[in-house]
Amino acid sequence: MRMQTGKFLQGVAIFACCLLPLISGAAWADRIKDLASVQGIRNNQLVGYGLVVGLDGTGDQTTQTPFTTQSIINMLAQLGTTLPTTQSLQLKNVAAVMVTANLPPFSRIGQQIDITVSSMGNAKSLRGGTLVMTPLKGADGQIYAQAQGNLMVGGVGAAAAGSRAVINHLLAGRIAGGATVEREVPTALGQGPFVHYEMVGNDFGTTQRVVEVINREMGGGTAEALDGRLIRVSAPENSNSRVAFMGRIENLEVRPMKTMAKVIVNPRNGSVVMNQTVTIESCAIAHGALSVTINTEQQVSQPNALAGGQTVTTSQAAIDIKQDGGALMTVKAGVNLAEVVKAINALGANPQDLISILQAMKAAGALRADLEVI
Numbered sequence: 194m195r196m197q198t199g200k201f202l203q204g205v206a207i208f209a210c211c212l213l214p215l216i217s218g219a220a221w222a223d224r225i226k227d228l229a230s231v232q233g234i235r236n237n238q239l240v241g242y243g244l245v246v247g248l249d250g251t252g253d254q255t256t257q258t259p260f261t262t263q264s265i266i267n268m269l270a271q272l273g274t275t276l277p278t279t280q281s282l283q284l285k286n287v288a289a290v291m292v293t294a295n296l297p298p299f300s301r302i303g304q305q306i307d308i309t310v311s312s313m314g315n316a317k318s319l320r321g322g323t324l325v326m327t328p329l330k331g332a333d334g335q336i337y338a339q340a341q342g343n344l345m346v347g348g349v350g351a352a353a354a355g356s357r358a359v360i361n362h363l364l365a366g367r368i369a370g371g372a373t374v375e376r377e378v379p380t381a382l383g384q385g386p387f388v389h390y391e392m393v394g395n396d397f398g399t400t401q402r403v404v405e406v407i408n409r410e411m412g413g414g415t416a417e418a419l420d421g422r423l424i425r426v427s428a429p430e431n432s433n434s435r436v437a438f439m440g441r442i443e444n445l446e447v448r449p450m451k452t453m454a455k456v457i458v459n460p461r462n463g464s465v466v467m468n469q470t471v472t473i474e475s476c477a478i479a480h481g482a483l484s485v486t487i488n489t490e491q492q493v494s495q496p497n498a499l500a501g502g503q504t505v506t507t508s509q510a511a512i513d514i515k516q517d518g519g520a521l522m523t524v525k526a527g528v529n530l531a532e533v534v535k536a537i538n539a540l541g542a543n544p545q546d547l548i549s550i551l552q553a554m555k556a557a558g559a560l561r562a563d564l565e566v567i
Contacts, residue, residue: 222447222448223446223447223448223449224443224444224445224446224447225390225403225406225407225443225444225446225447226443226444228392228399228403228447228449229390229391229392229393229403229424230390230391231382231383231388231389231390231391231439232388232389232390232391232423233380233382233383233384233389234298234299234380234382235298236295236296236297237295237296237331237332237337237378238293238294238295238296238331238332239293239294239295239296239329239330239331239337239338239372240291240292240293240294240329240330241291241292241293241327241328241330241340242264242289242290242292242327243289243290243292243310243324243325243326243327243340244261244264244265244268244287244288244289244290244324244325244327245287245288245290245310245312245316245319245322245323245324245325245344246286246287246322246323246325247286247321247322247323248285248286248287248288248316248318248319248320248321248322249286249318249320249321250285250286251285251286251288251316251317251319251320251363252284252285252286252287252288252314252316252317252322253287253288253314253315253316254285254314254315255284255287257314257315258289258314258315260289260314261287261288261289264289265284268325288312288314288316288319288322289312289314290310290311290312290313290319290324291310291311291313292308292309292310292311292324292327292329292340292372293308293309293311294306294307294308294309294329294338294340294372296331296337296338296374296378298378298380299380300374300377300378301374301377302374302375302376302377303373303374304373304374305370305371305372305373305374306338306370306371306372306374307367307368307369307370307371307372308329308340308367308368308371308372309365309366309367310324310344310365310366310367310368311364311365312364312365316364317363318346318363318364319344319363319364319365319366320344320346320363320366321344321346322343322344323342323343323344324340324341324342324343324368324371325341326339326340326341327339327340327341328340331378335376336375336376337374337375337376337378338372338373338374338375338376339372339373339375340368340371340372340373341371341372342368342370342371343368344366344367344368345366345367345368345369346362346363346365346366347362347366382432382435382436382439383428383435386427386428386430387425387426387427387428388425388426388428388435388439389419389423389424389425389426390403390423390424390426390442391422391423391424392421392422392423392424394422394452395421395422396421396449396450396452398449398450399447399450400418400421400422400424401418402447402448402449402450403424403447404417404418404424406446406447407424407426407442410441410445411438411441411442414427415427426442451470452468452470453470453563454468454470454471454472454561454562454563455467455470455471455562455563455564455565456471456551456560456563456564457565457567458548458551458564458565458566458567459566459567460545460566463543463544463545463547463548464544465544465547465548465551467533467562470562471533471560471561471562472533472561472562473533473536473554473559473561474558474559474560474561475559476554476557476559478550478553478554551564552564
């Protein structure tokens with residue numbers, strides 16, 4: 194019995210080892226829907242200006258935000274209440290806000306979409322407020338949705354005796370399903386007998402692989418690459434058949450080409466990000482850190498009681514400039530991301546110094562990647 198169990202476990206291990214390359218190979222593949230999008234199927238941005246009411250004394254200071262006062266007067270006039278324009282309103286529970294939303298493709302009248310509400314005045318918090326009915330307009334100036342609802346703000350804050358504590362952000366929040374679509378945007382599902390797919394990146398190799406996979410699965414001549422980003426696909430004319438056809442295409446798996454080696458640096462905060470295709474060649478690096486220290490000391494000069502002088506305060510500054518010796522270090526060539534990171538960490542440089550080192554390595558030809566500063 195033990196011998197049979199041992200043979201069974203041995204067979205399972207051999208089968209798992211044989212299956213591992215197939216599993217890993219499938220894991221590298223991406224679906225076409227992750228690599229490309231259908232031309233013409235896109236979101237549309239909506240924007241509107243409105244008022245949030247019901248705040249607990251944390252709204253706009255209307256004396257400093259005259260547009261809030263004017264909006265309140267206009268809103269009350271539409272509701273049948275007339276106020277003199279010269280009257281000064283002091284309403285601390287109202288805030289002027291901007292409302293933004295994305296109108297998804299194929300949205301129908303009556304469908305609800307999420308909205309984001311952001312303060313545009315000097316309100317302290319939008320927590321607990323209610324957005325009054327606000328029209329949302331598109332780029333053409335037409336109203337496509339109406340927004341209204343109770344605002345959900347993820348932050349919390351408290352203030353007392355001149356002190357204030359805030360957790361997260363209090364001046365922006367969301368309303369799930371807070372807008373109702375009132376106008377539809379016509380979305381064409383292709384142009385005549387063709388549907389065009391736009392690749393996310395401009396990669397000729399990956400584009401050609403997508404074309405090959407579509408032609409292999411859907412029939413020769415179905416797909417044709419127009420350039421490094423655009424693919425034209427012959428699709429059925431019937432709308433039902435076209436939807437089923439596109440559903441099959443978007444779930445086809447393609448093994449994309451390796452991405453271009455790139456290093457992204459942000460000198461404002463010292464961030465350095467590199468992808469897995471970055472490699473380096475053997476090189477020698479010497480980098481010394483320069484530090485400047487300035488100490489200012491306040492001294493008081495007080496004359497004698499009978500001298501008739503005045504007491505004065507003088508400042509004495511001491512400046513110390515120190516440069517650490519930069520020893521010449523040899524960096525070995527790295528063929529994968531782990532080895533590249535290990536070689537760079539051996540320098541012991543901080544992120545700001547690392548940016549200068551990477552720029553020098555790129556200039557010397559030791560960094561096999563595109564260096565981009567954002």
